[in-house]
Amino acid sequence: MTTAAVQAVGLSVRRGGGLGLPGRRDRLDVLRDCGFRIPRGAVCGLVGPNGAGKSALLATVAGLIAPSSGTLELWGRPVGDEAHRARLAYVAQNRSLYPQFSVRRLLRLGRDLNPCWQSEAAEEVLEAARIPLRARVGSLSGGHRTLLSLALARGKAADLLLLDEPLADLDPLARRRTMGLLLADVADRGATLVLSSHVLADLEESIDHLLLLDQGRVRLAGALPELLAAHRLLDAIELPARRAAAAHPVDAAQSAGAPFSGASDTPAVVESRGSGPARSVLVRLHHSAEASGAGTAAGEPPTLEELVLAYLRRPDAPGWISPGMRPLTADAPEGIGA
Ligand SMILES: Nc1ncnc2c1ncn2[C@@H]1O[C@H](COP(=O)(O)OP(=O)(O)OP(=O)(O)O)[C@@H](O)[C@H]1O
Numbered sequence: 001m002t003t004a005a006v007q008a009v010g011l012s013v014r015r016g017g018g019l020g021l022p023g024r025r026d027r028l029d030v031l032r033d034c035g036f037r038i039p040r041g042a043v044c045g046l047v048g049p050n051g052a053g054k055s056a057l058l059a060t061v062a063g064l065i066a067p068s069s070g071t072l073e074l075w076g077r078p079v080g081d082e083a084h085r086a087r088l089a090y091v092a093q094n095r096s097l098y099p100q101f102s103v104r105r106l107l108r109l110g111r112d113l114n115p116c117w118q119s120e121a122a123e124e125v126l127e128a129a130r131i132p133l134r135a136r137v138g139s140l141s142g143g144h145r146t147l148l149s150l151a152l153a154r155g156k157a158a159d160l161l162l163l164d165e166p167l168a169d170l171d172p173l174a175r176r177r178t179m180g181l182l183l184a185d186v187a188d189r190g191a192t193l194v195l196s197s198h199v200l201a202d203l204e205e206s207i208d209h210l211l212l213l214d215q216g217r218v219r220l221a222g223a224l225p226e227l228l229a230a231h232r233l234l235d236a237i238e239l240p241a242r243r244a245a246a247a248h249p250v251d252a253a254q255s256a257g258a259p260f261s262g263a264s265d266t267p268a269v270v271e272s273r274g275s276g277p278a279r280s281v282l283v284r285l286h287h288s289a290e291a292s293g294a295g296t297a298a299g300e301p302p303t304l305e306e307l308v309l310a311y312l313r314r315p316d317a318p319g320w321i322s323p324g325m326r327p328l329t330a331d332a333p334e335g336i337g338a
Contacts, residue, residue, distance in 0.1 A: 003076035005160055005192035006038040006061055009327045009336065010070035013053075013060050013216075030056040032216040033070070035336055037327045038192060038209065040075075042223075043183065045203040046196040047308055048213035054196040055093050057213065058162045061194070062090035074160065086115065089158035091149045093165050099138030103131060103148060110155050121185070122155030128177055143169045150178055154185060161186065163195040167202050179206055200305045209325065210304070212311060220311050222322025224304065230322060231270070231307055232299035234281045270317045271310040282310040284320060 013031040030053045038044050046054050059065045060072065063080045072079040074088070097106065103126065111117040126133070129147050131140065140148065146169055153161055161182070167175045183206055186193045194211075197203050203210075210227060212220040220227065267283035274280060282302060302310070311317060326335025 002040065003073075004037040004328070005040045005042065005075060006036075006194070007073045007076075007327050008034050008036055008070065009329065010035060011060070011067055011072050012069045013056055013065055014068040015056065015065070029068075030216050031060065031067075031213075034213075034216075034218050035327045036211060036218055036221045036321060036325050037335075038194060038211075039324070040192055041186075041190050042209040043186065043193045043207045044195075044209040044211055045207035046194055046211050046213065047198070047200070047203070048219075049312060052213040053216040054213055055164050056216075058090065058164050058194065058196060059092070061160075062088060062162050064090075087158055088160040088162060089153035089156040090162040091146075091153050091164060091166055095145045095149045097137050097145060097148065099136070101137050102133070103135050103137060103140075104133040106137060106148070106152065107133070107155070110152050114156050116157045118155050118157050121157065121181075122151040125151035125154055125178060125181065129174060143171065143174065146170060147174065147178065150182070154181065157185075157189065159189070159191050161191065161193045161195075163193070165196050165198070167195075167197060167199065175202060200308055204304045210308075211325070212308060214312070214315060217319070218321065219319040220307075220321070221325040222320075223324035226322035226324050227307065228301040228304070230320070231282060231284050231302050232267070233302045233306060234283060234299040235279070268318060271314045282306065 011031055011034040012029055014027050015030045016027045034057070046057065048054050056065060060067060061074070061079065063084060067079070074081070074084050077083070101109075107119070107122055110122065111119060125147055129144060131144050131147060137145065137148065146166065150163070150166055153163065163182075166182075167179065170178060179202070182193065185191065195203075195207075208224050210220065210222060210224055211218065222230075267285050270282040270284055272279065272281045283299075311319075321335075323335055328335050
């Protein structure tokens with residue numbers, strides 16, 4: 001069994017309580033009972049609504065927040081292991097950098113602190129954006145600060161890159177260029193990249209795994225081909241047809257939009273939208289269809305955007321972790337949740 005780059009089992013994180021007032025119940029479970037595995041070499045998109053816990057998860061994997069329960073391992077070793085420090089690069093959402101330093105001084109610091117430092121890789125990001133080395137960090141624009149953070153992460157040549165909304169404030173050209181560099185780096189080194197984003201179009205072009213968080217819980221996770229192949233978007237023409245119904249026995253209650261019954265061979269309705277000829281239903285195929293590749297299934301697999309939006313609009317739809325991202329343990333070698 002190859003150890004995953006990141007594996008969580010029953011991971012919960014509790015935050016808050018900073019006021020320290022007796023009797024104050026101001027602590028919040030920002031991650032709840034999360035279980036997933038991110039294989040080595042994956043490019044994993046981390047998505048979810050505002051406040052879902054994406055930043056909390058990235059900071060926890062980076063070792064900056066301690067789990068309150070459960071286990072979290074990087075390359076098979078508990079998070080926080082001293083050896084992890086050199087192997088991971090983390091870019092926080094607030095791009096915390098020393099504002100008084102010059103860009104050059106920060107690069108020197110990167111070189112002095114990291115034995116595998118790659119100056120050219122870092123400088124390439126800065127040169128492409130024409131960021132002068134003599135500039136003071138505090139005087140850089142928001143997008144340039146992001147590029148500087150990504151340049152430092154790139155220079156570190158890490159085995160695991162954790163990037164919190166790395167593209168949010170970059171112009172379209174900088175997005176493409178920087179993403180291209182990062183993807184080429186991780187492919188060359190077999191490194192693992194986890195990046196959060198709200199821009200699904202950006203992710204669609206780059207990721208091969210997806211982790212959808214909502215209210216601190218994993219709603220959906222999997223290798224992208226597995227996730228998409230396990231779902232079908234049926235339109236109004238396909239729904240009433242007897243033949244389609246036989247291939248996909250979406251029963252009357254479900255096709256009317258009732259929540260997933262969770263029983264038998266019936267595909268799970270994730271979301272039913274519209275009415276009459278404009279109606280479309282996203283279903284998740286039963287495990288047997290999923291296992292057989294669902295070659296005869298009616299309807300079309302959804303796009304990443306259709307899939308994510310359907311799950312976000314229907315917080316009551318049951319979550320799912322595809323086999324490729326289920327945590328593996330000695331007690332559950334097929335994966336927890338299989
Ligand atoms: N230091 C903290 N103390 C208490 N609660 C916190 C703290 N930091 C974050 N939270 C809470 O944790 C939850 C998850 O926040 P987090 O920043 O991880 O969400 P997110 O998915 O990254 O959101 P966004 O997409 O808006 O960046 C939120 O309810 C937030 O208020």
